[in-house]
Structures are given as C-alpha cells and as structure tokens.
Amino acid sequence: PKGGIRPHKKFTISSNRSEVLFVDYIAEHLNPNGKAGIIVPEGIIFQSGTAYKDLRKMLVENHLYAVVSLPAGVFNPYSGVKTSILLMDKEIAKTREEILFIKIDNDGYNLGAQRTAVKGGQLEEAIKLAHKFIETGEFEETPIAHLVPKVEIAKKGDFNLSGERYKEQIQILTDFPLIDFEDALDKVTYSTKIKSSDYKEEGTFPVIDQSDNFIAGFWDNPEDVFRITKPVTIFGDHTRCFKYVDFDFVLGADGVKILQPTNEFHPKFFFYLIRNIDIKNLGYSRHYKELKEKQIPHPPLSIQEEIVAEIEGYQKIIDGAKAVVANYKPKIDIDPDWEMLELGEVCDFSQGTQVDKPLQLTSPKDGYEKFLRIENYTQLSDDFRYIPTELGKNKHVSADDVVVVRYGASAGFIGRGFDGILANNLFKVAPRKNTVTNPYLYYVLSSVDYQKKFTELTAGGAMPALSFRTVKEILIPIPELGVQNKIVAQIEKEQALVNANKQLIEIFEQKIKDRIAKVWGQEKTKEEFLNMAAEPQVEYAKS
Template sequence: MLDSDTKRRIDTCRDILVGKVPDPKSQVEQITIALIYKFMDDMDAETIDLGGTPTFFTKEFERYRWAKLVAPGVSGQEMLNTYSEALTKMVENEGLPKLFRDIFRNAYLPYRDPETLRAFLREINSFTYDHSEKLGDAFEYLLSVLGSQGDAGQFRTPRHIIDFMVEIIDPKKTEVILDPACGTAGFLISAFKHILKQNSTGVVNGNGSSTEGDAAEQALESPMRYPGDMLQPEDRARLSRNIKGYDISPDMVRLSLVNLYLHGFADPKVEEYDTLTSEDKWTETADVILANPPFMSPKGGIKPHTKFQVQSKRSEVLFVDYIAEHLTPNGRAAIVVPEGIIFQSQSAYVALRKMLVENHLAAVISLPAGVFNPYSGVKTSILILDRAVAKASKHVAFFKVENDGFQLGAQRKAQKGSQLPKVKAELTAWMQAARGGAGEELESVFGYSVERKVIGEDGEFNLSGERYRPENDDQFEIPRVPIGEICTLNPPKREVRDLPSDTVVSFVPMADLREWDISFRPSETKALGEVGNSYTYFADNDVLLAKVTPCFENGKAGIAKDLESGIGFGSSEFYVLRTGEEVLPEWVYRCVTHEAFRAQAIPQMTGTGGLQRVPRTFVERFKIPLPPIEVQREIVAEIDGYQRVIDGARAVIENYRPHIPIDPEWGSDKLKNLIDTVTPPLKLQTEAYKAEGEIPIIDQSKELIAAWTNEVQGAIQPGKGLVIFGDHTCVVKFVDQPFVQGADGIKILKAKDGVLPRYLAYFLRAYPLPQDGYRRHFSKLKEWDIRLPSSDEQDEIVKELDAEQVIVDGNRDLIARFEKKIDAAINRVWGEAKVDEEAAA
C-alpha cells in the first residue's frame, strides 16, 4: 500500500530532478533505476545478515555497492563519477541475471551536476525496505503521477487485499497459478508466499495465516522469511514453471520480472501479452487465477477475438469472461471487479453474470469505496469463482466488508477492527461445506447465502448483496410492508383516456420537483390531446419519485397537489406511487426519501454512465414500516410543523441579498483596476503552506467552504484576504484562511490597497453581473463598475452586513436542527425493534 512517506519521497525526488530532467518519463526512468540499484544492495545486505553470500555486487563490481556510493565523506564529484560509471558498467556484471542486465543496458546519467545527484541519491537512500513490495509501490506511484494507470483503469491493489484474496483461494504447490493482467506481480508473489508458508515448519495453521493480531496491523513480511523447508527440489522447480503472468505493458512486465526474481524465481514466467486480443494462449488453463484487471477500456477501444463466450468490447467484461473460461474443472479464481459487473443492465453484463451464476460463482465480497485510495475512490467487489462449489451447491454467498483495517480517507491510516480475517474464515468454511453439496445456510453477521435460482428470477442476475439481504420482519414493533402491496406503481393511463382531448392538465418536468421538498408547483399546462404517450400519468395526492441519477440521489420527490383537472403528466423518469387506504401519501414520501431507502436503492441502480435508474422491482419490493393510519397522521402533523420552520428559514436564506445603499458622492472604478487575479499556477506550485488535518477546499457549487481532510501541499495563503468568484454559479466568497481550490471555473481575486476584500465580496453579491446564458463571464465582470467609499465607510458597511450574515447563517443552523427533528420523528417508527421480554427480565 502506498504510504505517505513513500509518496513524499518520490515527490521530492521528482522536484530535485525537474531542473535537470524536465521530461516526466525520464524522471520515472531515473528514479526506477536508482531504486533498483539500491534495492539490489539491500538484498545483498539482507542475504549477508541471514548468513548467505551476496549475489549482485561481487568481485570488481563490489566497489559499486550503493552503501559505498553514498558513504559519508564521498564528495559530490566522486559520487557523480562512480554512479555514472556504474550505470554503464552494470550491463557487464555477470552477477546480475539477464533481465537485470537488460534494465541497465540503456541506462545513463543525463546530467553532470554533482549537487543535483548528491541530493537525489540521498533521497533515494532514505527509502528503507527489505522486500520488493515498496519498490512496486514507488514505481506504480510514479506511473500514477504520469496518469498512465488511471487512464487505463489500472489501480494498485493494496497488499492486505491481495493476501486476503489469496488466502481464500488457498493455492497449492502442485497447481498452475495465473494472473492475466499482472501489473507488478503482487498476486503472484502473494501466492508464492502463501505456498511457502503452507510448506514451512513452525507455521501457526495449515493455510499459512497467523491466528494472532489484527490482519491489517501485521507487518508486511518478505516471502523469503518463510523457508519453505518442506518443499522438495522438484516442488520448487514446478512452482517456477507454474506461476505465470501476462501484461500488455512492457514497463509492468519488466518490473514483474525483477519482482519475481528477487523472490527466488531464477527464470520468472511473465510475458508481454495482450490477453484480450491475442488467441495464442487461449487453450492454456490454470487451477488458480488471481487478478485485478483494468476497469476501463482504452480510448482506442478493444478488438477482441471471437472465442469469448460473452460478446463485448468492455475490458472488465472480457477479463472476467477470460478468467472464468480458463479455469480447470476444479479451478478457483478471485477477481477485483468494478460495480458495473455487479449490476449493469447492458446485455453483455447480464450474459456474463448468468454464465458466472450458473457455472462458476461461489461468492461475492463487497469492499468499501475507499479501498483503492489514494489512486481512486472507485467502489469494487471481489468475485470468488470456484467451479466445484458452483457444481455442487445451489447457493451463492454474499459478504459485505465495511472495515478492512484501514481508514477510508486518502491517507489510509491503519485502524483496529478489520473484518477481513472473520470474513475469510467464514467464507472458507462455507465453501468447504458447499463443495460437499451443503451451503444452504450461512450464519454470519457479515454475510448470507442466496439460491442461484433466486438470483436469476428476474433475468438480471444482479449480484448486489443488498438486493437479497434477508429481513427478519418479526424483530420490529411496527410491521414492514412492501411498497407494492400498499401503493399502485405507475397507474395506467387508461384512467383518463376517455376524457375530452381539450381537457387542461398540469405538465410537470423534472425541474419542477425540488430537492428534499415535499411540495411543488407545476410550471405548465397542456391540453390532454397535446400530451404524448411517452409521458408519465399521475393525479392529485400521488407521490412522484425521480428514478434517474443524479435526481434520485439529490432527493427529487414530491406529492402532487392542486393539479389542473386533478390530472398531471410529466417526465418518464418519475415513478408514480398511488397510495391505498391504509397509508398516507405523506408517509410514503417520507419513507422513500429516508436514508434507509436511498442507501439500499443506490447499489441497485442499473444503466450506463450518468443515466442509472432505480429498478421498479426494487421499489415494489422495498419494505417500509406501516404504523396505524392514526399514528401516521400524528407523525405527519409533527413533521409538518418542523417543515414550516425549515421552509421559513430556507426562504430567508434564498431571498437574502446584502444591500449597499449607494451614495452619489462615492467614486467608482472598474473591477480590473481594483484587484489582482491569483492564477491557478500559484495554487499548483506554491509550497508556502503544508498541514495535515482539515484544510478548507473551495467548491464553486457551494457558497460555504467545505472541510477537506487530507495532507495538502500548496495551499493558497490569503494574505490580506481573497474573493472567490465562480464562473458557473457566480458564487462570491470572502476567504481569510489558507485553502485549496477544488474546482475549475473559479477566479481568485486579491484586492489592492484601499479596497477591503470583504467589502468587495459584499458588493459583488449585492450588485451581481447579469447572467449571460448559464455563465457570468469573468472578462465582463472585470469591466464592472465598483462604487467605492472611503476605507472607514467600507469598514462600517462590512460590520453592518457581517451582523446580517450572522442572522442568515443562524437560519442554516435552524434548518439543520429541524431536519434532525424530522429524522428523529420518522426513526421512532423506522428503527423500533421488539424487546425480548425474557432477556429484559
């Protein structure tokens, strides 16, 4: 896992080189070669400590040892001469394997400045590691800086997640092990370590995992710490042949070869190979496949061959298909997949899931969204394929991991309570039972089993575990009832078909529904004959619920009231919920905007890109608490009281605008003459401020400053104050503390002498530039006349408006407090569970 210290050291190395080696790719090459150079010397030192004989720096090459190169007393010129000579001579070092000599074949030092080299080598020397995992971390961070990983959908798999997957699959010494998108060979190294542990005396238990301590807190150990003393020479020879990897990137292949060699593979089997377009290895199979394949298809697209069972041009679909089809009859696989594989509704995804459920799938493990930080916040799951389980058991196991032993922020700091060891133990036991034809029951707080025929009932083969989570309805005081049993979803249009065509009806576009607001006002009317068949029909007191992102996620819903002729039509992206006699529309509205509904609905959304939708079947099946109608009325009345307070406070915020009474005697000047523009390069290059903790980040979609917790380098110092001006929304905000610019389209203005920044911010809000289309152009704003009183008058105006702003901000606090009261009123019913009277006694 990339730690902040490694990241900082790499960044420092790049900063040192940038003056002499401006090309980022050349920087990567220089840092990589230096890291490998030092690493070889470290491995020699470790071998000596363990009583062995050094390999890399022997005979006449002993004088090039890294430790001697950076020893105290070596001058900068001596260092330069020795290092540049070593780079050219290393290709002649017979102590290096051929793959190492190839790495150094074209190596050279592209500059001749002793002080730059001294600073660079000293920073490289500060890297401390006794195995190659941190070398892989450093190299892959370099690639991520260049954007080559993220653009391809490739993200470094954390070491503890790799080990977790390997321990579940439990590879054996006699098995063929493959990673068809191997990156830096992390999975292959972990599999080798696992086999060594299985075959070493003194290991705690049979599968090579310790029973003590939190798995996430255990030190990352070198595989060479496990002697594998129970392995025979023929076992080791077989392992060397059977552990294989492919990658399309020659850089990754090179690092994989180095990585494997340093872990005992004299002739590592990693090849440059395009798994998705080449047919050369299609007939080869493996007993174990471990992979985190690319999530994204390249910009040029993929031209796969025709042997795939599922026809697609999506890389994640093709890789999973490839892995499933290349398992031996009793083969097993663990694959990191993006959420699209889990629930996307496109035919290729559905066909892939159908194949997996029917022939390959044993389990699905949902991981937290931050597992891949700092490379990506993408949400992922792990598919466990086991052909023996799929053949013998009618069930699939679903697990959800919420704590993987690390915090989910960008720094991924270790924390206690990792659920991985427990999930691994429970899943391993369940699969062992399932191979024997059992597996119907899975008693766990982290997971449950679901029949394969249930997963395929609706033809979607959705693999989101929340969809099938069993509910114990008896645990609640208030009964829970599926929405489809108490509401009619999307009433048929035939109800109004016989009305005259000139009947005036309300027309409700999506924009008429406000976020988190139960009421709305239709903006248009139409004659019934003008309404096309594609529009959704509803009537007074029907609940409208947006089903498409981002409208659903932003709480767009409402209750239809006072419609023309009692009838409305609107977007096809609404669900219409018509309530029965036993439930109030207001109660249904509160339930479908409740966090519990949204939290379970969002993972079920299907579709592509930004047009994912909540499935109708999910809405119909979702169970909501249904208290007696009298209780519903009491709660709704209580909430209405709170809502009136919120609406009043919101009206104050929305309608308030600072007013500055203009005195004709005041002077004026154009804005461009009163400010300096702070340009984005300052944000990117300055190192004037660095802190760890809460750093404000300016978001142009909000007037307020949002807190951002991260380690920040290059925050903007406000000096005498700054004014932020957003192109799109014309947000104007005065800032008097260090901050980070978090979005494009924001202008940072620094007031010149004689202009109070806070006065300037208030003036721009009181007399905003007229909107031009959807933007307020900064080029026009610069020509805007600013009325400018004396500094004392500016100060008085600011004090008066600051006092008003305190009152306005108080309304925001009022809204937050009363929204909590609404949540509490609903949760009294939503969260009530039965009390076990015997246990209570």
C-alpha cells in the first residue's frame, strides 16, 4: 500500500493459511480510492474452509468487482497451478450490484513448458470487457464473460467465486460433443526404446514402460530421453495400463504408446477420462487398435479444469489414507519390569493335517468342515476347501485362535479369524490358562519386532521354514492379564482408525470413477454439474 506497510495487531480473517492472510492484508490496506489485482491459487475461489468463506464474503461485500479465471499452465515452466485474478476497487465495488466474471481459456500461448504463441487469444477481449464495465457499468454477456448479482453469490453462504457455477443454462452431459480419439491427440516423435533386459537399477533418467511398476528402471544416455513439453498419458499396448507422466523419461521396451492431448484438453482430465474407457481384453495382442476407434466427450476447458480440481481433492484424501494404512504396524512398548518367558513355556503348539486333494471338496457338505490353507489367512480368501470332519481330529481352530504359517514364502505370517481344520503347513499357538490371552498373543507376534524375528528364523534355507524348537525359544513379554487387555484395547482402537482409512480409500476411489462416468453420459443441469465440480466438502492439510 501507499506509504509502506502499516503495522497492525491482527488480520481481519482468522487463519493460518498464507494465501488467505495475503489477500486479507492487501484488501484491508487499500486506500479509499486504491486498486489491486491479486493473482491467487484456485483454492481461494472455492475452498470450503471457514477462513476461505469469510475472506470471500468480505471481498464480495466491500472490495471485489471482477474475477478473471486463467487456464492452468499460464506460469509454466515455473508452475502449472491453476490461478485467477481478483480485481479490487472499493469505489467501483460500492457502485456495482454485480461482479464481473471472465473466463479465459486461451491466453495466446500454449500451456506447455515452452509457452509458444498460438492463435485465438482472449486477453484483448477480456481487457476491453473489464474497462467497459469499470467505466460505464454497462455489459453485454459474451461467451467468456457474464455478470452475477452479489445477492446470488451470497445466497448459498459459501460465496463461491467460480463464475461458471452461476450460469443459468441447462446442459445435458451427453450433449458434450464426441470427437474421434485420435483427433484429441498431437503427433509425437518417439525417442529410442530400451529393452527391459538393459534397464539399470539406478541411473539419471527413469524408464517408463507398460508394466505395473510406474518406474520400471533407469537409463543414463540423454540422447534417448523423451523430453516433456506438457504432461502425457502412457498407454500399455499389451497390458492396457495408463500412466500419467509429467517429467522427462526414457521409453521402455515394446508396446508403449505416448498419448499427448491437444491444447483443447487438460492433460490430467484427458488421463482420467480415457482411463475410464472399457477396452476389450485381447490377451497379449495390441489394444491401441481398439482404443483409437473410440470417441470421447469433449467438455469446455473450464469444466475440465473444475473436474480435475475436484478429483485431485479426492486423490489427496486417498493418498493420505493410503499412507496411514501402509505405515501402520501394531507396536507394543515393552516395560522392562515385565517378565520375559519363552513362547513354549506359556503356549502349546499343534500342527495342521495333510489331506490328499481328491478328498478336498470345493463346496460345503454335511459331515465336512472348512479346510484352512495359507491363502485363507494371508489373502483373507474365502476360497475354501472342505474335508470330512473325522480327518481333522485335534486339528480344529476357532476364529480367536492364533495361527502361524510354517512353510513357504509367507512363513512367520500370523493369522486368525476362521473356524475350521488347519492344513499341515500351518500351526496353532494356544495360550495356557491364566498366562496369555489370545488377542494379546496375536498382536505381540504380529508386531514389527517379532515379524523381524520370524524373518531371521526362516532365512538361509532353500525353502523358508520354521521349526517348533526355535519358535518355542522366542521370548515374549508377559504383563498381568489386565495390562494385556489394555494393550489389546488400544491396538484395536488404532486398527479401527486404520480400517476407517481403508473404507475412505474405497469411497473416494469410487467418487473419482463416478465423477468421470458422469462426463460419459449422465444428465444434469449445468448448475448441478458445476456445483459438483466445486471443492469437496472436506478440508485436508498439505502433506
């Protein structure tokens, strides 16, 4: 502001978000006839947090006369973030009952890293519209601009500044023009492809191929690098996998197609859209011949950008939940005062039984019981076999019993949760009365420290295996039964939160699928569609 910074004790808006405080400070320090144009990230426009809503309310009521939405990539190569410009003038804001919204899809340059000039720029038209509105208050709606009454913006209480939200027109999503798949693509000059047998474990440049691994290996020769000008989608011609890549890479092996969308498509929207295409499985044949025959919907860039903003909000939630699930392991802090006893002193061991395959049925039958195999525990598989009850004498387990995998790659895995008869590559560890509870034993043996012990005990042989003798010699902490119960209660409380995160992943992955599915053929009003494209009603912190 004129005259430099004026010290103050607090901001008008209570927030710890720097972008909120930044805009708040500028708005509140404008002179009575001062003007400001502030470039802001998209979160300021539609984030649902209280501070964001309070800021927008203050701006609409006192400062704001126009919002200019810019396409993502305007500030490439420094940042590809989607931004808008807030135009402020207290005097103009007082005399206008509407706010001008301008949507620029083409600023005269492509949105790649090089930002080369293209035809059809809309900046000049936008400037003329803004000047006319400022000087006369007159305005005729155009394809890139429209007025919205302030009372309409205030109606829902969130003061959302996404101009497209307020357009009063009905749109059938199936009316988005369908275009041929290859008409959505720019031509690409391929770099050298590297055989999978030549991949390096370490190197300067990542190798992207059609395998399930996002990065398949590394390579050092810069002459073989595919240089990115804007993000691309990699399609596995044999595997039908899709990968979104926004960095320089080396092409791996055979069967990799680089799909670079034209400037008419937001690169990430294009990725989400085509990932939703159902491609018939032709085995190891090439599948691009199927993909290129498809037609895809082509919404306006402004709608594509809002869909991407919504999906990325969902994806942040998914990524956070996945981090919780991946990193959680039950850990028990051992009190040095607890007694340490060998497992064989407090538990009895019993191995499962061997049953020939001809005697194993694949469906239930009277006089038969579930025959529990390794995959039932390690994969929580409900693919059960059934054997005659008399073959399982003294080999029964209940859902509460602790079961250990004895042989194979999963040796040392701790399981529970099934009633039935154990196979011979599994064994039950049964606590003796008044020493250890089943739940406590399960969590001790499943903990990080004890899983490391099992790994050490199975190392070295041709086939990993546990011997009863070495397992019985493992020392475990034996606190009082009341303490054991408290430990179990705490772990189960933690696991309830982990399970909630697993459900969260499923819910938001489905939301992403549903969101893209709507583009392919759901009927909605334009207002409903754009409301759905607003930021999801969940706040999440930056990781």
